[in-house]
Amino acid sequence: MNEEFILALKQLESEKGIPEDVIIEALETALVSSYKKNFGTTQNVIVEINRDTGEISLAAEKEVVDEVFDENTEIAVEDARRENPRLEIGDIYYEKIDPEKFGRIAAQTARQVVIQRIKDAERDVIYDDYADRENEIITCDVQRVTKGNVFVDLGKTEAILPVSEQIQGESYHQGDRYKMLVLEVNKQPKGPQIVLSRSHPNLVRRLFELEVPEIHDGIVEIFSIAREAGSRTKIAVFSKDEDVDPLGACVGFKGSRVKTIVDELHDEKIDIVIWEKDIAAFIGNALSPSKVVEVFINQREKSAMVVVPDYQLSLAIGKEGQNARLAAKLTNWKIDIKSETQFDEYLDSLGMDGDDFRTYFENTQAEAPDVSAADEYSPVEEKIETNEADNFASIGGLTGMDLSDLFKDADSSSEEDYEEEAEKAEEDE
Structure with a gap:
């Protein structure tokens, strides 16, 4: 029976991952609880279970006295000497107890204690497995x-x-x-x-680590991610190795790597941009697929004013301000976007030229971006594109250079086509 007990312990350990010591401690606690049910105390009980043989030893610790007042904790010297003639008053006598003689209630108590301890141990194992x-x-x-x-x-x-x-x-x-x-x-x-x-930005990070070996190996690193789950994500990457193109590594051959991620996210648009140490260049990249004419920086306020071509203002802001909003999250800078015409009018109102304004902006509290009132969604944003010249790549329905090499069903449109569509969109507005 003891061998069967040890085998059962090992089986529990292998199937549920519960250490053998935990189960033995649970059984010891259960026997103590059973003893208390029978004798009303646990102060003088000693339980030992041999880890190798499964042998269970249960004993009550009693003091040898001349006159007994509590039978549970004391034993008369005459009775003690029948077992051990050398015992004297004040010595400790260990009375062996057979657990099989415990009553039904005590046995049920032991069973419940063991079951509860095993459940608790199993929960702890699961918690430890997933906490890391x-x-x-x-x-x-x-x-x-x-x-x-x-x-x-x-x-x-x-x-x-x-x-x-x-x-x-x-x-x-x-x-x-x-x-x-x-x-x-x-x-x-x-x-x-x-x-x-399914909506946390780190899901996109982990998917790129799975699909792009260069990211997994640390050659290409993800600087930041801005995500509006289900709609669009911007991810900034850079390479530690000059010979490795971070954009190409993330896109993969014929777009295979990024397409796998897009499919997993059910066609969520993904913009891949290059991180630059120069914050002005990084902000320009972050606003892709829009082209950027000039970027003015206020380091103290962490604010930027970006000038874009008139026909790309809608594209830079994005549908409901999404492109500008994600760029601001990606760079952690406030971004104000103006078209060239709006910027020229703004300079005229200040009575400055571009150089004077740069000095003025760098040393003045910057304007907060206004992307709450977004322009109409430009029809050119319905295309799939990569634009390495702008340090940008996109999959899942964005604008720019044709990806017919990557996806057979992609449109092939020139930059002039995009400009015509953008102008037409602005006229419609």
Whole structure:
């Protein structure tokens, strides 16, 4: 029976990952609880379980006295000497107890203690497994959807994808398989709560690490990410190796790498831009696919004024201000965008030329960007593009240079075509 007990412990350890010592300690605690049910105290009980043989030893510690007042903690010297003639008053006598003689209630108590301890240990194992995996990607199947919250099966436990972490417009059905980000792992009375996310920017970061070996190896690094889940993401990258093009590494051969990520995010637009040490150049890149004529910087206020061609003002601001908003998040700078005409009028109102304004802007509180009233969405934003000259690449429906080499169904349009469409859009507005 003892051999069977040891085998059972090893089986629990292998199947549930619960250490053998935890189970033995649970059993010892259970025996102590059973003893208390029978004798009303635990102060004088000693439990030992041999880790090798499974032999269980249970004994009550009693003081040898001349006259007994408490039978649970004391024993008469005459009775003690029947077992050990050398015992004297004041010595400690160990009375062996057979656990099989415990009553039904005591046995039930022991069973409940063991079961509860094993459950607690199993929850701790699951928590420890996933606590170290925060901000990692896991692939999981949808188990059920309840009140908008999505529950997924992780094998030993389940995790929740709350409504707040879902991609707007994305539907989830039982059996669907998704890549999700482990957002946080919390200890709860009923076990660890694992919260997942499909909308967090770090999901895009981890997907690029999976798909782009240069990022995984640290040759190409992600500087920052700005994301509006389900709609558009901007990601700034740079290379530590001059021989490695960070843009090409992220896009992949014929766009294969970034297309895999776009497919996983259900056609969310992804803009890849180059990070530059020069903040003016970086802000210009961040506003891609729009071309930038000039950038004025106020370092103290971390604010920039960007001048773009008249016909690209709508493109620079983006639909409902999205392009400007994401660029501001990506660079962590306030960005004010003006067309060339608006900028010339602004200079006239100040009575300055460009050089004077640069000095003035660098030393004056910068204007906050106004992207709340966005221009109409330009029809040129419906195309797929990369533009290496602008240090920009985009997949999933943006503008710029044709990607017919990457996707057979992409339009082939010249820059003049884009300008004509932009002008037509402004006329329509």
